[in-house]
Amino acid sequence: MNYSMVRYILFRIIRVMGCLLMLPFLVALVYREYDSAESFFLLIVVTLIIGIVGSHIKPKSKVIYAKEGFIITALAWILMSLLGAVPFVMTGTIPNYIDALFETISGFTTTGGSILTSMDGIEKSVQFWRTFTHWIGGMGVLVFLLAVVPMADGYSMHLMRAESPGPVVGKIVPKVKDTAKILYLIYLGITLAEIICLFISGLPIYDAVTISFSTVGTGGFAVNNAGIGGYSTISQAIIIVFMALCGVNFTVYYFLLNRKPKEAFAIDEVKYYFGVMFIAAAIISLNIYRAGVLDSAGLSFHHALFAVTSVMTTTGFGTLDFDKWPMLSKMILCILSLVGACAGSTGGGFKFSRAIIVVRNARNELNYLVHPKAVKRVYMDGHTVEGTTVKSVSAYLGLYVVTFIASTLVVALDNFDFQTTVTSVAATLNNIGPGLGMVGPMGNYSEFSYLSKIVLMFDMLAGRLELLPIYIMIKPKTWSK
Template identity: 85%
Template sequence: MNYSMIRYILFRLFRIMGFLLMLPFFVAIIHKEYDSAESFFLLIVITLVVGILGSVKKPKSTVIYAKEGFAITALAWIFMSMLGAVPFVMTGTIPNYIDALFETISGFTTTGGSILTSVDGIEYSVQFWRTFTHWIGGMGVLVFLIAVIPMVDGYSMHLMRAESPGPVVGKIVPKVKDTAKILYQIYIAITLLEIICLIITGMPIYDAVTITFSTVGTGGFSVNNAGIGGYSIASQVVITVFMALCGVNFTVYYFLINRKPKEAFAVDEVKYYFATMFIAACLISINVYKAGIITDGMLSFHHSLFAVTSVMTTTGFGTLDFDKWPMFSKMILCLLSLVGACAGSTGGGFKFSRAIIVIRNARNELNYLVHPKSVKRVYMDGHTVEGTTVKSVSAYLGLYVVTFMVSCVLVALDNFDFQTTVTSVAATINNIGPGLGMVGPMGNYSEFSVLSKLVLMFDMLAGRLELLPILIFMNPKTWEK
């Protein structure tokens, strides 16, 4: 284990956090929130000083193998969350540190579940930081680190693989650093485009920026109690479009930018993603319309598509309280939340690529039982999926199920109703935010015990990092020399 390299990268992360905290500091100055500005400034100074002093000496060995990559990723997200919670406590927005940590982890992991019973009246700078955590966590802070800091390219891939969502992470260009830069350029371009589109629809500039952070990061924090339902239909349409776009593998956009439409449209995952989204929206729209909940057909489809897109991309926004919809609609939404978005996107969940691999592998196993001499392979995008990838997806599914069950048992100690208990775990481990019951679109996590909050925080981190970094970090053998 290269401890000196772990130390070096973590202190470099502190420096980056110091610079990121400057944005809410400037927002506080603009809106004359001087007490909050003082808190942000103090934190900026501390993080920069600690980060600079801790990373002055570069390690002799810059070698990072897989276990260092997983350990650094887990530690980075834990320290980042612990540090990011401090502004909430210092400004008095969330005095309890555990609650502040829950809110911050929910932000960075783009879960969007909140312990706040009301967000109206929170200072502009704090709201900005709260939604900005979604944007930071959406693409991943270590991907940003790779993009801006010189590192040994062959070893930095271990960091990118540990942080990026999906069963397979590869380089879209020869160098990992250049790959990270391209991903962030696309990410920033989509962010700016949505801000402009929302301003055109009449949304105030501050709201457009903060809501975009939540949308592009597929997080779900809103800046007022009315949520997205308080904005115009035009704004809701724009948000729907960008939620859907940010649930797509960003590699597809690279292909489109470089005029490679065949490669872009050959991705099986994206085809199934949009087809499922449209079919589910139609089914729910019909169900909600026939139930008399929404009497206008077009509005029924609009709100259904918004809910489906929000749940599939694990954003967690809501225009209406879908917890009051018929059971058929709620069941579809629950199933979609488990699958999630595409690999390589900012969305969470099990991922469509994994679901496709699991289904096709199961089909092959059934065919093998009927025809033992036949040789079947799992294909995606016209290529054979390697056996190691199929094996890792199966292992991930097993770990996912075990983590889900253990979490449900622990959260059940709070003695809440079944749907609240189960969907709270599902909503956090899949980084969705809202579930059903007490944690529905209009609910929150404030009533959960400290133990349950700790379990759900673990689930949020495990879900965002896709289990392995957190579980490997917790394994004592990882830290053996």
């Protein structure tokens, strides 16, 4: 274990956090929230001093392997969350640190589940920081670090693999540093495009910026009690488009920008993603229209598509309380929330690519029982999926099920109803935010015990990092020399 490199990168993370906190500090000055500005400024100074002093001593060896990559990733996200919760406590927005930590982890992991019961009285700088955590966590702070900090290319790939979502992570250009830069430029470009579109649609600039942070990061924090339901249909339609775009593998945009449409549209996952999205929206819109939820077929499709896109991308925004919709609609949304978005996107969930691999591998196993001598391979995008990838997907599925069951049993100690207990775990493990019952689109997590909140925080981190970094970190043998 290269402890010196682990230490060095973690102190660099603290420096990055100090720089990121400058934005809400400036927002506090703009809106004359001087008490909050003082809190942010103090935290900026402390984090920058600690980060600069701690990272001043360079490690003797910069060599890191997969083990260090997983450890650094897990510890970096925990450290970010511990620091990111401090502004909520210092400003008095969330006096209890456990609750503040829950809100922060929910922000960084782009889950969007909240313990806040009302947005009234929360200062704009704090709201800005709250939604900005979605934007930071959407692409990942380590990807940002790789883009700006010199690091040996062969070793930095271990960090990108540990943090990036999906069964297979690769470089879209030869160098990892250049890959990270390209991803962040695309990410920034999509964010700016949504801000402009929302502003043109009539949203105040503050709302346009903060909602764009939540949308592009597929997080789901809103800045008022009405949520997205308080905005116009046009603004909601814009949010639908950008939620859908951010649930797509970002490699697609790289291909499109480089005029390679054939490669972009040859990705199986993207075809299934959009196909399932529109089919599910059509079924749900028909279901809620016939049930009399809405008296307009057009509005039924609009709100159904919004809910489907929000759940599939694990953004968690809501225009209507889908917990009151017919059971068929709720079941479809629950299933879609488990599958999630595409690999290589900012969305969470099991990922469409994994689901495709699992289904195709199961089909091959059934065919093998009938034709034992036949050679069957799993294909995606016209290429054979390596056996190690199929094996890792199966292992991920097993670990996912064990985590889900164990977490549900602990949360069940709170003695809430069945749908609240089960969907709260599903919503946090898949980084969705809202579930059903008490944690529905109009509910929150404030009533859960501290034990349950700790378990759900673990689930949010494990879900965002796709389980392995967290479990490798808590394995005692990992820390041996």
